[in-house]
Amino acid sequence: MTEDFKPVLTKRYGIEGSETIAVAEKHGVYSQARKALTTMTPEAIKDEVKKAKIRGRGGAGFPAGVKWGFLNPAEGQDVYLVVNGDESEPGTFKDRTLMNNDPHRLIEGCLITCYAIGAHVAYIYVRGELAHSIDILEAALAEARAKGYVGKTPFGKNHPIEVYTHSGAGAYICGEETALLNSLEGRRGEPRLKPPYPAIKGAFGMPTVVNNIETIQAVPDIIEMGGDTWYGHTVLGDEWNDGGVRLYGISGHVKTPGVYEAPVGITMRQLIDEYGGGMLHEDRPLKGVVPGGSSTPVLRPDRKVHAPNEDDRLHPWHGMSEIDVPMGVETYRELGTMLGTTCAIVMDTSVNMVEACRNLMKFYKHESCGQCTPCREGCGWLLDVLNGLADGSGKPGDVGLLVDIANNMMGNTICAFADGTAMPLLGFVRQFRDEFEVAAKGGLPEESRLDDSTRDGVERAA
Amino acid sequence: MSFSLPSEVEKKVDDLLGRYPTKRAACLPLLWICQREHGWVSPEVIHYVANRLELSTAVVKGVVTFYTMFFEHEVAPNVVWVCRTLSCDLMGAKVVQEHLEKRFDCHAGETSKCGNFTLLKAECLAACGQAPMVQINDDYFENLTVESLDAVIDKIEAGIASDASARSVEPSEPSPSGGSTL
Numbered sequence: 001m002t003e004d005f006k007p008v009l010t011k012r013y014g015i016e017g018s019e020t021i022a023v024a025e026k027h028g029v030y031s032q033a034r035k036a037l038t039t040m041t042p043e044a045i046k047d048e049v050k051k052a053k054i055r056g057r058g059g060a061g062f063p064a065g066v067k068w069g070f071l072n073p074a075e076g077q078d079v080y081l082v083v084n085g086d087e088s089e090p091g092t093f094k095d096r097t098l099m100n101n102d103p104h105r106l107i108e109g110c111l112i113t114c115y116a117i118g119a120h121v122a123y124i125y126v127r128g129e130l131a132h133s134i135d136i137l138e139a140a141l142a143e144a145r146a147k148g149y150v151g152k153t154p155f156g157k158n159h160p161i162e163v164y165t166h167s168g169a170g171a172y173i174c175g176e177e178t179a180l181l182n183s184l185e186g187r188r189g190e191p192r193l194k195p196p197y198p199a200i201k202g203a204f205g206m207p208t209v210v211n212n213i214e215t216i217q218a219v220p221d222i223i224e225m226g227g228d229t230w231y232g233h234t235v236l237g238d239e240w241n242d243g244g245v246r247l248y249g250i251s252g253h254v255k256t257p258g259v260y261e262a263p264v265g266i267t268m269r270q271l272i273d274e275y276g277g278g279m280l281h282e283d284r285p286l287k288g289v290v291p292g293g294s295s296t297p298v299l300r301p302d303r304k305v306h307a308p309n310e311d312d313r314l315h316p317w318h319g320m321s322e323i324d325v326p327m328g329v330e331t332y333r334e335l336g337t338m339l340g341t342t343c344a345i346v347m348d349t350s351v352n353m354v355e356a357c358r359n360l361m362k363f364y365k366h367e368s369c370g371q372c373t374p375c376r377e378g379c380g381w382l383l384d385v386l387n388g389l390a391d392g393s394g395k396p397g398d399v400g401l402l403v404d405i406a407n408n409m410m411g412n413t414i415c416a417f418a419d420g421t422a423m424p425l426l427g428f429v430r431q432f433r434d435e436f437e438v439a440a441k442g443g444l445p446e447e448s449r450l451d452d453s454t455r456d457g458v459e460r461a462a
Numbered sequence: 463m464s465f466s467l468p469s470e471v472e473k474k475v476d477d478l479l480g481r482y483p484t485k486r487a488a489c490l491p492l493l494w495i496c497q498r499e500h501g502w503v504s505p506e507v508i509h510y511v512a513n514r515l516e517l518s519t520a521v522v523k524g525v526v527t528f529y530t531m532f533f534e535h536e537v538a539p540n541v542v543w544v545c546r547t548l549s550c551d552l553m554g555a556k557v558v559q560e561h562l563e564k565r566f567d568c569h570a571g572e573t574s575k576c577g578n579f580t581l582l583k584a585e586c587l588a589a590c591g592q593a594p595m596v597q598i599n600d601d602y603f604e605n606l607t608v609e610s611l612d613a614v615i616d617k618i619e620a621g622i623a624s625d626a627s628a629r630s631v632e633p634s635e636p637s638p639s640g641g642s643t644l
Contacts, residue, residue, distance in 0.1 A: 077481075090547045090586040128494070128531045129543075129587050131600040137618045164481045169490055170530030172585065186489030186515070188528040204483050251590035258591045294548065294586075343590065345549050364587050369528075377518040461550040 008221050008233070008245045010261040013101045019136055021143040024104035030149055032220040033111040037157040045116035049219065053243035055264075056075060058084055058175070058212030059340045060416075061329035063241070063290035068117055070199035073191040073207045081122040085213045086126055086168055086175035089293035090363055092343040094247040096257045099126070099133040102217070103140035107163055109216035111154055113221060114161045117209055121162050125180050126170040126215070137165050155287050172367035176415050177210040179369065184210030190371045203291055208219035213248055230390070235326065236265035239313075242328040249343030250276040253284070253351075259343075265331075268299065272346055284348035288431065291332065292340025293304065294360045295420035297427025298353075299337060307334075334435075337427065340433040353432040353449035354439045357425060358386040359450060361447065364421040372413035379421055380407050389436065392443025399436045403429055465506035467499060475514065485515045489525055495618065502533035530585075538573045538580040540618055546583050550591035554606075558594050559583065561608050562564055565615065567625040 007013070017023040019101040024030070052064030069384055073079050083106070087095045100108060126134050141163055152160045166184055168174050174183045178192035181203050202208020222230045222244075224447045231243030242264050249273055251257045255277030262275065268289060268333040271280065279286060299322045306312035314334045317325045325331055332339040349354060365379040383404055388394045406422035413419075429436055471559065483538050492514065496507045505525050512519040526532045533541075543561045550625065551571045559570055562581055566574035573580045592604030596611070603614050 035502040087588045091549055091590050092586075093588045093590045093592075096588055127588065128529070129584075129597060132602075162481075167491060167494055168529070169494070171528065171530055183490065184487060185484065186525065188524055250592060251593060252552050257593070259611075290548070346554070347552065347592070348523070351552065356548060359546075359551050363547050366585050449556065450548075451590060 006263065007261050009098070009218060009247060010101070011078060011230045011369055012105065012201070018101055019103050019140060019413065021104055021140065021147065028224075029102070029104045029220075030108050032223045033149065036112045036154045036223050037115050038290065042116045042118065042224060045112060045223065048222055048227035049116070052218075052219055052222045052230045053227075053241050053251065054215060055134065055242050055329045057218075057246060057341070059295070059338075060168055060432035061339055062212060064215050065343065066190075066400075067199070067211070068113075068209055071117055071209065072199075073118065073205050078121070078204075078206045079117055079120045080206055081110060081117060082177075082179060082181065082198075082203055082208055082210045083110060083122060083124040083213055083216050084177065084210055085126040085130075085133075086122055086172075086180060086207045087130075087213075088172040088175050088358065088367075089295065089341055089343075091251060091290060091345040092249060092341040093251070094249050094259050096130055096343065096370060097247070097291040098213055098217050099130070100136055103137050105220060106137070106213060106217050107150065109219040109447070110163045111149065111161055112219050113209070113211070113216055114163075115157070115159055119165070119209070119237045120160050123164050123166050123178070123203070125168060125182055125184060126175075127167045128167050131167075134167055135166050142346065147301070171369075172363075173369045173415075173417060178418065179337060179415070180210065181208065183297065188369075190369045191417070192351040193414050204432075209308040216243065220225040226403050228275065234328075240328045240330050242330065248327075248341060248432055250346060251343070252289075252346035253278065253280040253281055253348040253360045254278065254346050259263050265326040265328055267326055268344065269301075269321070271327070271342075271344060272323070276344075277348065279346075279348055281348060281350075284350055286323075286346065287349045287351055288347050288353060288356075288413070290345040290347075290424070291337055292342050293328070294345070294363065295424055296332075296338040297336065298356075298431055299335075300431050303431065305335070307333060313432040338423070342372060351450065352444060353428055353435045354389055354444060355448050355450050358383070360389055360424060361386055361421070366416075368421075372418065374409045374412040375418040375421070378405050378409040382421070389439040390444045394440040396440055398440045399429060402436070433459070434451075463506055465496070465504065465510040467495070467510075471495060473500065477543060486517060489515060489517070489522065490529075493522075493526065499540075502536050504536075532540065538578055540578055540598055541580045541582060543584035543587065544570065545580050545585075545587045545589070545593070545595055547586035547590075549586075550593040552597060553593035555594040558596060558606055558611060559609065561611065562596075562615075565612075579615075602641070 012018045012027050054064045055061040085095050114122050151161050154161050171189045173179045174189040177193045179189040183189040196210040233245045236242050244308050249259045260275040286301050288300045290298050301321050301323050303322045305317045307318045329339045341460045361383045365383045368379045369375040385398050406425045409418040409422045478491050492511050508522045512522045546555050566579050568574050570581050570583045575605050595604040
């Protein structure tokens with residue numbers, strides 16, 4: 001299936017100078033913004049995006065067309081588009097490739113989206129570490145302004161649009177949309193209580209759409225080929241409401257880690273074997289895979305789908321391995337995990353799952369914004385208990401304690417961070433409970449260090 | 463001792479203020495500009511930003527303490543961030559950290575004995591497919607081995623890889639990360 005697939009989002013990757021406006025325009029960039037702004041109504045654009053059934057690419061998977069539909073600005077209210085390029089979820093590294101390889105397509109997506117939702121200003125929020133990507137975007141924006149594409153009358157249309165970048169400063173939580181808005185407004189990046197949702201009261205108190213970079217970058221493609229055609233790239237059935245193509249990332253113990261474009265609905269096994277080049281070491285098979293960023297519960301290949309009834313949504317895959325279920329927002333929800341950003345972390349049999357879990361909990365403890373007690377304290381206690389398991393000071397009841405702490409975090413906080421911490425913890429314990437029990441009795445052996453299998457001495461496939 | 467920006471940078475700040483409907487929104491970008499000029503966010507910088515944006519120093523300090531990348535203490539001219547999150551750790555990030563600790567004769571979180579490097583641990587830097595990696599100032603160095611890491615540090619020590627030239631010196635920059643594997 002991968003042979004006849006023609007890249008859509010990434011078709012300009014690898015073209016020399018694709019970040020300059022001359023080359024980008026020669027390869028079709030801005031033609032769709034011109035078409036949309038001069039020949040289409042905002043309603044027509046929104047219709048195409050709805051037909052495309054594009055699920056938000058930032059991890060939550062909310063349908064973008066529906067999100068745009070929530071906007072209902074009152075007379076005199078400004079509308080803002082905010083593009084989320086915070087990209088901090090461990091395992092996720094796809095948006096950076098879009099910004100670096102095809103920045104003008106992102107700007108084009110901003111122009112079309114601004115016009116469609118009635119916004120005049122778009123902010124692209126990029127994590128502070130990606131200083132080069134911000135430089136590339138700023139250079140592209142300067143070119144687009146010089147041509148008048150960004151400015152008072154883009155493509156002659158009397159609909160002024162400005163696009164600005166805004167740099168974060170190292171805080172995972174700023175990928176949460178309301179924390180991002182606070183950060184944009186010059187505040188501490190603490191999430192806001194919802195409702196009101198950003199569509200009602202977002203940036204600077206005004207109606208705002210917050211979309212992931214990949215979602216916005218797909219908008220020109222949707223306009224180019226029409227929503228229905230774009231949707232049709234998916235290999236999932238229509239009942240899953242999940243259209244198009246998307247970026248997949250793969251890292252960890254595979255031969256060719258990287259970012260790849262493929263239709264929505266390939267399986268994790270395909271991602272690992274066909275795109276990731278298979279497992280890094282022949283003698284170390286797959287043990288577990290974190291499917292879509294660290295907040296998504298881990299899958300294991302030897303675990304079978306249990307959906308015996310005909311009306312179970314996963315029935316077609318009953319009895320098959322978890323990693324043979326097509327990757328879609330709703331298929332993965334049925335599976336008890338989440339699709340997230342479709343950037344997988346692959347772990348082979350050398351990995352001790354208590355250590356893998358502990359590594360991620362270190363991350364969450366560092367990144368909790370500290371605003372809500374269950375999250376601030378819960379993240380700390382999860383790590384403390386796991387540290388105890390690792391150094392041999394654990395107690396028999398500790399595994400139950402972990403589950404208890406996690407259950408008391410879920411749903412008790414302002415944002416989804418606590419859930420995003422508790423779910424992977426519970427996933428690790430559910431899938432690999434025996435390893436946690438063993439550690440609770442006697443700690444971890446020295447060889448359970450995660451980097452036991454360094455890449456040194458292993459040639460990377462081209 | 464008060465802090466001020468050179469007049470040509472002040473012009474950039476004026477332009478910056480025009481981007482947002484509120485002055486306060488310029489807080490992060492202005493802190494970035496100051497840190498790039500001054501090396502860290504000193505109490506004088508906080509005072510300057512507060513005055514410039516008509517905020518209280520407490521508000522600005524609150525922002526500074528929230529974000530990992532704003533330095534509240536002086537750092538060495540080169541800040542080395544070692545990514546230690548899962549994908550990098552699976553590929554040897556701990557080896558990278560231990561090697562640098564040995565070479566710099568300091569622990570992570572400290573400045574090297576020579577005073578040229580501050581070594582810090584980082585949470586995921588979004589380069590998972592190119593693990594292990596470090597960020598040195600604004601540059602990513604990816605797919606590291608101990609040898610390639612040493613080569614990078616050697617060059618910085620030799621003064622070849624200044625901020626600007628590092629981008630062209632190193633193979634992993636500025637190539638567009640994993641996209642090239644398509």
